[in-house]
Amino acid sequence: MAVISTVAKIFPAAVAFALLLLIWELCARLGGIAPTVLPAPSRVLAQAWENRAALADNTLPTMRATLAGFACSLVAAFILSALVDFFAPLRRALFPLLIASQTLPLVAIAPLVVLWFGFGLLPKILLVALVTFFPMMVALVEGYAATAQEISQMLAAMGAGRRRIFWLARSPSALPYFFAGLRISITYAVVGAIFAEYAGAAKGLGIYMLSAKNNFRPDLVLAAVAVSSALTLTLFGLAVLAQRLAMPWENAKSDRAGRYGDKPSGEGRP
Amino acid sequence: MTRLELRNMRKNFGALEVLAGISLHVEEGEFVSILGPSGAGKSTLFQLLTGAIRGEGEMRFDGARFAFMPQRDALMPWRRVIDNATLGLEVQGLKRRAARERVAPLFAEFGLAGFERAWPAELSGGMRQRAALLRTVVQQCDMLLLDEPFGALDALTRAAMQRWLETMWRNHRWTALLITHDVREAVLLSDRIYVLSARPARVVREVAVPLPRPRTKSAALAREAAAIEAGILDILLGAAEPISQPSDGENR
Numbered sequence: 001m002a003v004i005s006t007v008a009k010i011f012p013a014a015v016a017f018a019l020l021l022l023i024w025e026l027c028a029r030l031g032g033i034a035p036t037v038l039p040a041p042s043r044v045l046a047q048a049w050e051n052r053a054a055l056a057d058n059t060l061p062t063m064r065a066t067l068a069g070f071a072c073s074l075v076a077a078f079i080l081s082a083l084v085d086f087f088a089p090l091r092r093a094l095f096p097l098l099i100a101s102q103t104l105p106l107v108a109i110a111p112l113v114v115l116w117f118g119f120g121l122l123p124k125i126l127l128v129a130l131v132t133f134f135p136m137m138v139a140l141v142e143g144y145a146a147t148a149q150e151i152s153q154m155l156a157a158m159g160a161g162r163r164r165i166f167w168l169a170r171s172p173s174a175l176p177y178f179f180a181g182l183r184i185s186i187t188y189a190v191v192g193a194i195f196a197e198y199a200g201a202a203k204g205l206g207i208y209m210l211s212a213k214n215n216f217r218p219d220l221v222l223a224a225v226a227v228s229s230a231l232t233l234t235l236f237g238l239a240v241l242a243q244r245l246a247m248p249w250e251n252a253k254s255d256r257a258g259r260y261g262d263k264p265s266g267e268g269r270p
Numbered sequence: 271m272t273r274l275e276l277r278n279m280r281k282n283f284g285a286l287e288v289l290a291g292i293s294l295h296v297e298e299g300e301f302v303s304i305l306g307p308s309g310a311g312k313s314t315l316f317q318l319l320t321g322a323i324r325g326e327g328e329m330r331f332d333g334a335r336f337a338f339m340p341q342r343d344a345l346m347p348w349r350r351v352i353d354n355a356t357l358g359l360e361v362q363g364l365k366r367r368a369a370r371e372r373v374a375p376l377f378a379e380f381g382l383a384g385f386e387r388a389w390p391a392e393l394s395g396g397m398r399q400r401a402a403l404l405r406t407v408v409q410q411c412d413m414l415l416l417d418e419p420f421g422a423l424d425a426l427t428r429a430a431m432q433r434w435l436e437t438m439w440r441n442h443r444w445t446a447l448l449i450t451h452d453v454r455e456a457v458l459l460s461d462r463i464y465v466l467s468a469r470p471a472r473v474v475r476e477v478a479v480p481l482p483r484p485r486t487k488s489a490a491l492a493r494e495a496a497a498i499e500a501g502i503l504d505i506l507l508g509a510a511e512p513i514s515q516p517s518d519g520e521n522r
């Protein structure tokens with residue numbers, strides 16, 4: 001059941017994607033364009049397979065930088081958003097700075113960060129965090145504020161303090177917002193890491209793209225692009241999965257009909 | 271013994287005068303209703319009682335805490351029904367296990383047996399209200415504050431829930447203050463009724479309901495109840511007219 005509906009949902013996108021590749025393939029082959037200018041998808045695929053060892057070797061550092069940066073960003077977003085929720089003036093102090101941080105052009109800032117922090121993991125983590133932090137932070141802060149007033153009021157009447165209300169009501173209320181922010185920022189994460197590597201790294205997809213371009217190998221550039229897209233898509237899928245797991249009541253809402261016709265069993269989360 | 275006594279409670283929201291001096295009292299084991307038009311300030315009065323907002327006036331409450339049921343059920347969608355029911359106990363410091371053990375036996379009485387592990391989204395409107403009521407009464411506070419517990423229900427479910435609550439009250443004798451704008455509900459459930467005017471709210475009449483319980487049993491009782499209802503309706507409609515200021519369409 002679930003598999004069929006998933007396939008049905010993905011189908012239009014898959015067809016569109018396949019068509020695009022087909023047109024591209026035809027243009028590249030019939031148009032007489034040199035493979036050093038526009039390689040056909042089939043050639044990209046073949047070259048990717050041939051160079052799979054090098055690609056994998058360069059994917060790993062990018063993945064590491066992405067995940068480490070994203071994890072830092074996640075923790076920072078949670079801590080800062082909670083602080084902002086407790087101390088309202090902090091919000092007015094921080095938000096202008098954060099918004100300004102989003103206006104920095106990555107092309108300009110990436111080489112600087114590498115200049116300051118070297119070619120190691122740190123500048124990559126920082127750049128990934130820079131591009132992923134803001135959407136999550138904003139989503140969390142808005143999510144806390146979206147807590148139903150009657151729920152906080154009821155908790156207060158029960159004798160719960162600020163911190164209790166934050167854990168019992170405000171943070172779970174923010175979950176849907178948080179996941180919306182997470183889905184946005186996770187699509188920036190890989191790109192952020194690649195930018196950082198582009199500006200300077202020993203290994204990584206970014207540096208791989210750069211050297212492939214310098215060697216007039218657009219096919220390998222595109223192969224690396226395909227890998228980075230696949231990475232982003234995987235991360236996005238994981239985010240969706242995490243949301244499903246973290247918010248089981250959302251699924252219950254959609255299949256309410258029929259599930260409680262008979263007695264519910266005792267399975268599930270404690 | 272007097273549980274709660276209010277003298278001349280007032281509240282303004284900026285220029286908006288909402289409560290213009292409310293005085294009332296609730297005795298131990300008594301079921302008292304507050305009846306008033308929409309937007310009068312009834313929920314505001316409860317907010318004053320629970321300390322969510324501050325106002326002027328004198329309040330004496332013989333007890334530690336109210337068990338408050340907000341106008342909308344305020345069930346947490348991310349907690350299963352049983353964990354919603356234990357919320358008050360958990361806040362009081364009970365361990366989750368112990369709280370669940372305390373609450374579980376009550377599910378049958380509240381018509382929720384078998385739904386302990388359901389999500390609130392999987393309940394019907396009436397069940398949600400009963401779950402919210404369960405969460406309210408298990409706190410074993412000194413007094414219940416119920417803000418239109420059945421306001422959002424369809425007429426049939428509401429009538430069933432009113433009878434159910436009457437039975438429950440006869441068994442438990444909670445001290446309760448109920449907000450409603452359903453005259454029939456007030457007469458069915460209450461020992462006394464305070465009728466409020468439209469905003470700014472003041473008590474226009476205190477009506478005693480000296481009918482024996484259960485009140486749904488005989489035709490004679492129903493007739494007496496209907497007479498009281500008619501009297502209250504007259505007061506409400508009569509009081510609404512001279513005061514009705516520029517109406518801003520407050521039917522929510």
Ligand SMILES: Nc1ncnc2c1ncn2[C@@H]1O[C@H](COP(=O)(O)OP(=O)(O)OP(=O)(O)O)[C@@H](O)[C@H]1O
Pocket residue numbers: 283286288306307308309310311312313314315341451469522
């Ligand atoms: N926090 C607030 N700030 C400003 N005005 C408020 C606030 N809370 C309530 N009011 C106003 O006070 C008036 C009374 O509101 P309240 O919710 O107490 O009405 P009510 O009698 O409970 O109505 P209903 O029966 O529709 O629930 C309304 O006009 C409302 O707009």
Ligand SMILES: [Mg+2]
Pocket residue numbers: 312313314341417
């Ligand atoms: Mg109200």
